[in-house]
Amino acid sequence: MIDIRIEKTTSPKAKPADESKLGFGKVFTDHMFVMNYTEGRGWHDARIVPYGPISLDPSAMVFHYGQEMFEGLKAYRGKDGKARLFRPDMNAKRANASNERLCIPQIPEEDFVDAIKALVKVDEDWIPTAEGTSLYIRPFVIATDEFLGVAPSKTYLFIIILAPSGAYYASGLAPVGIWIEDEYVRAVKGGIGYAKTGGNYAASLAAQVKAHDDGYSQVLWLDGVERKYIEEVGAMNIFFKIDGKIVTPMLNGSILPGITRNSVINLCKSWGMEVEERKISVDELLEAQKAGKLEEVFGTGTAAVISPVGKLRYKDEVMTIGDGGIGKTSQKIYDTVTGIQWGTVEDPFGWSVVVE
Numbered sequence: 029m030i031d032i033r034i035e036k037t038t039s040p041k042a043k044p045a046d047e048s049k050l051g052f053g054k055v056f057t058d059h060m061f062v063m064n065y066t067e068g069r070g071w072h073d074a075r076i077v078p079y080g081p082i083s084l085d086p087s088a089m090v091f092h093y094g095q096e097m098f099e100g101l102k103a104y105r106g107k108d109g110k111a112r113l114f115r116p117d118m119n120a121k122r123a124n125a126s127n128e129r130l131c132i133p134q135i136p137e138e139d140f141v142d143a144i145k146a147l148v149k150v151d152e153d154w155i156p157t158a159e160g161t162s163l164y165i166r167p168f169v170i171a172t173d174e175f176l177g178v179a180p181s182k183t184y185l186f187i188i189i190l191a192p193s194g195a196y197y198a199s200g201l202a203p204v205g206i207w208i209e210d211e212y213v214r215a216v217k218g219g220i221g222y223a224k225t226g227g228n229y230a231a232s233l234a235a236q237v238k239a240h241d242d243g244y245s246q247v248l249w250l251d252g253v254e255r256k257y258i259e260e261v262g263a264m265n266i267f268f269k270i271d272g273k274i275v276t277p278m279l280n281g282s283i284l285p286g287i288t289r290n291s292v293i294n295l296c297k298s299w300g301m302e303v304e305e306r307k308i309s310v311d312e313l314l315e316a317q318k319a320g321k322l323e324e325v326f327g328t329g330t331a332a333v334i335s336p337v338g339k340l341r342y343k344d345e346v347m348t349i350g351d352g353g354i355g356k357t358s359q360k361i362y363d364t365v366t367g368i369q370w371g372t373v374e375d376p377f378g379w380s381v382v383v384e
């Protein structure tokens with residue numbers, strides 16, 4: 029069990045009065061978790077302190093070469109008033125997979141989860157209560173050595189911040205338009221695509237701006253070598269329902285292994301659906317669409333859980349998926365996963381973790 033010093037704020041902030049105006053990632057709670065790493069000493073000085081700016085030397089390595097890792101999960105306020113996390117052990121494991129790739133020291137999984145629980149407990153009153161709202165949790169590690177040489181840092185900060193966030197869907201699931209990107213690529217095998225790190229997002233911005241300018245909300249990436257095979261969407265994994273089967277790109281090293289992705293695969297299998305993790309080419313999608321077999325397309329991620337895709341654009345072709353609305357399977361998965369998260373649906377998988 030990690031030993032955490034707790035220093036509470038003497039000037040708590042007013043909590044947002046109107047939970048319908050929370051949006052995402054703009055409001056932060058009263059406290060944050062901070063822990064230092066020093067080579068030779070390991071992780072030390074775990075503490076929960078008042079939320080506020082941190083001071084870093086302009087030469088801190090993270091600013092120059094991007095040695096950083098982040099995670100994202102949520103705490104949900106159940107109808108029973110309890111705070112719940114969704115599979116936080118998976119975030120701990122993935123954090124360490126990212127850490128390993130980025131030469132950041134490992135964080136004991138138990139400490140990672142305990143730190144989240146302790147911070148959520150301290151700021152529990154910040155978990156919003158309106159339907160669909162949640163407390164977004166952002167753990168991250170940054171390299172802090174004051175040095176302009178290219179090498180792994182010898183010192184790090186592990187920080188967790190919390191952001192009360194509004195309902196992703198104000199009025200039920202809403203389909204989005206997606207732009208299949210054929211110019212830029214996000215990641216290649218052997219690179220950092222499977223790590224949750226800022227660099228992948230820096231690489232994505234130009235395509236996102238282009239897609240937005242054309243009225244599409246997200247980019248769907250193709251593989252970095254042949255630009256033929258489907259990878260994933262901005263901050264979501266992607267699923268297709270083709271002729272009754274659920275198909276999603278296999279984890280190949282350049283795709284982020286989403287926890288929602290893993291949950292959706294397990295859930296569909298538990299319902300007796302056929303699920304295939306494999307390569308899917310754009311051509312296969314175009315053909316399935318022409319044959320009337322592309323039944324549903326949806327993204328999966330912590331933010332939206334399920335994001336139904338109504339429209340897919342590839343070069344000069346625009347495919348309308350189904351009737352452009354929300355597929356039956358998409359809706360069923362959404363209802364089940366969010367039900368487990370909010371504690372209103374039975375959880376046979378043991379995914380939901382109450383914060384005591």
Ligand SMILES: *Cc1c(COP(=O)(O)O)cnc(C)c1O
Pocket residue numbers: 100224228260261262263264265284285286287288289328329330331
């Ligand atoms: C975080 C993330 C996802 C979704 O992962 P979840 O664990 O389901 O939230 C998908 N793709 C990218 C690039 C991501 O950063």
